Amino acid sequence: MVRQCIDQNLLMGVCHTEKVLHRKEREQTLEEALNSNQTTYKPRGIFSAGPVELLEELEDGRMLIQVNNEVRLQLGEEKQTLPFGIWACEELVDEALDETGELALNQSQSKILQRLLAVTHGNEDAQDMLNSIHWRSMPAQTFSFAVAGLLGMPPETSQALLEMTSAQMRLDTVLEMINTMGTALS
Template identity: 40%
Template sequence: MGADMTEIAVFPIPQCVAFPGTHFPLHVFEPRYRTMVEHCIETGLPLAICHVEKQVREAPKDQTLSEALNSNQATYRPVQLVTAGECRLHETLQDGRMMISVALDQRYRLDREVQALPFMIFDATPVDDDPMSPEEAHEAQLLKDKLMHRLLALTADSVEIQATLNSDTWIQKPVDAFSFELFSLLQTDPDIMQNLLEMRSPLARMKTALDLLSEVPAQL
């Protein structure tokens, strides 16, 4: 494993694109993924939540809850760029299901699969944004202000989102963090979200977000 590589466990979920700076809640019931969660918590291994490239194996059909809790479901090939972070267990139910969250903090490129069963582990390389020039940084700050005003206008009926956007935390959030975390509020097609995740420029992400906010399919 290279000096910059690290091992991460991978949880591929269709249509789920996770961004750095966000918390991802999960209800885990498959045996292999319950084992994965236990391993990540015991060892501190980062857990990646990611979109998928394709389905490798279909899930069994017409299962009862008991059968689903004791068998693995569909298997997917993950996308190559993912976001990972610390896995936290909140509750284990009597039937073994787990309520967890993942504090996502870093993008990774999946380089080499080192374990396939019972769950996937990859050697992965951290992926960071490219540096911005002073001019780009200034433009990004102006774009952040435009996005904040647009988001406030579109969410006028949501007390919770308005409180979030008007908080000091969001007002003072650096543009690089803002350009990721705004997608906890703005949802659109998962392939578009994956493309946004793969961008290495806060300015490019925010320009795309502003375009999305002018289109009907984008949902808050």
């Protein structure tokens, strides 16, 4: 799957799963596992996808990869099941914002950055990262996904954020989480 994504410039989806569809039948050696079907899962209907970057190929055939999630997709029709799933998908876009909505979104982004700076007081690396041009100049809609990745949340929560089509709702949820975290740390 990784090779095909790289060779054909295909996006690879990264998703949470709903349930196990088929379990591998027995324990396998590493070589068997690398050359046979493993446990398969039913993917969640909304997920992220992006191009695959091969960082390192190990001597035993395993690969260290990075998927640079660039798009949020909704599953459509399954085109291929084995040896791995290929799906027709549609991009899931956020609700459009008017000027007032954009202003509120930018204000929420600023509040979150300030709150994170307060919560991470004393952690120089976190402070430097949050004060970087990268984080300060990030568009608010992009920020609403990126900041969620910093918080290490349960899969159900990150899936719920991914499914929200309102960037303001995502930022409100993240701010509430940070405030709860900050209270627990105090």
